[in-house]
Amino acid sequence: MMHEPLLAINQVSVSYGAIIALHNVSLTVNHKEIVALIGANGAGKSTLLMTIFAQPRLKKGEILYQGKPIHHLETYQIAKQGIAISPERRRIFVKMTTQENLLMGAYTKPKDDIKRNLAKVYDLFPILAARQNQRAGTLSGGEQQMLAMGRALMSSPTLFLLDEPSLGLAPQIVNQLFRILKEIAQMGTTILLVEQNAYHALMLADRAYVLVNGQIQLTGSGQTLLADPQIQAAYLGASA
Numbered sequence: 001m002m003h004e005p006l007l008a009i010n011q012v013s014v015s016y017g018a019i020i021a022l023h024n025v026s027l028t029v030n031h032k033e034i035v036a037l038i039g040a041n042g043a044g045k046s047t048l049l050m051t052i053f054a055q056p057r058l059k060k061g062e063i064l065y066q067g068k069p070i071h072h073l074e075t076y077q078i079a080k081q082g083i084a085i086s087p088e089r090r091r092i093f094v095k096m097t098t099q100e101n102l103l104m105g106a107y108t109k110p111k112d113d114i115k116r117n118l119a120k121v122y123d124l125f126p127i128l129a130a131r132q133n134q135r136a137g138t139l140s141g142g143e144q145q146m147l148a149m150g151r152a153l154m155s156s157p158t159l160f161l162l163d164e165p166s167l168g169l170a171p172q173i174v175n176q177l178f179r180i181l182k183e184i185a186q187m188g189t190t191i192l193l194v195e196q197n198a199y200h201a202l203m204l205a206d207r208a209y210v211l212v213n214g215q216i217q218l219t220g221s222g223q224t225l226l227a228d229p230q231i232q233a234a235y236l237g238a239s240a
């Protein structure tokens with residue numbers, strides 16, 4: 001059973017009314033792997049992540065998690081299987097404190113798990129511990145990104161989905177975030193990462209997919225794609 005991928009997206013199509021956002025997309029994520037999905041603005045990256053949570057629901061195809069279809073389930077049922085997301089634009093609760101935000105990520109868990117997971121998150125992100133009683137809206141951009149990631153990790157997910165963690169952050173903070181992501185992966189969490197920052201994503205990823213206009217254009221190891229002249233020209237620019 002461990003040979004099947006943890007997540008298999010098979011021939012999935014998604015549309016918003018007349019707009020086709022994803023067309024026959026297939027992608028797999030194996031156990032303990034880091035997979036990156038890169039692509040330009042509007043390529044459909046966020047749609048792909050959110051379709052895993054049935055928001056929106058796919059029009060065609062299937063999504064298997066641990067070999068079983070999940071695309072007919074409700075969002076909360078999908079989350080309960082061990083999938084968590086750090087969403088685009090972070091979606092933190094600005095009027096709540098750092099710690100209250102973190103607790104929102106684990107509200108279905110038993111008390112002991114919550115305590116243990118909170119300690120783990122504070123260990124990964126010491127700055128969040130220092131800011132635990134501070135309103136989330138007053139945190140810096142980098143701290144808010146750490147909070148969004150920490151909140152997702154509060155459910156101790158098997159599969160961790162991340163949408164553009166580097167968005168709007170200074171290079172030093174991005175480096176720090178990607179180091180922490182590597183640590184999270186080394187602790188055994190499987191990661192599917194969406195990024196416009198192709199350089200960082202490909203450096204981190206075991207494998208990657210390139211999404212263009214809702215279709216997978218290319219796939220390969222992170223190293224292979226980093227070295228691909230077409231990818232360098234289209235996505236790496238000055239950072240290569």
Ligand SMILES: Nc1ncnc2c1ncn2[C@@H]1O[C@H](COP(=O)(O)OP(=O)(O)OP(=O)(O)O)[C@@H](O)[C@H]1O
Nearest residue numbers: 016019021039040041042043044045046047048196
């Ligand atoms: N709720 C929506 N209603 C209608 N169209 C949408 C909706 N969300 C996304 N789209 C459209 O679907 C396409 C894919 O959008 P999506 O947000 O998935 O792209 P993305 O790759 O995440 O882009 P970005 O890098 O800018 O975040 C775009 O053409 C977008 O305008």
Ligand SMILES: [Mg+2]
Nearest residue numbers: 045046047088
């Ligand atoms: Mg997006």
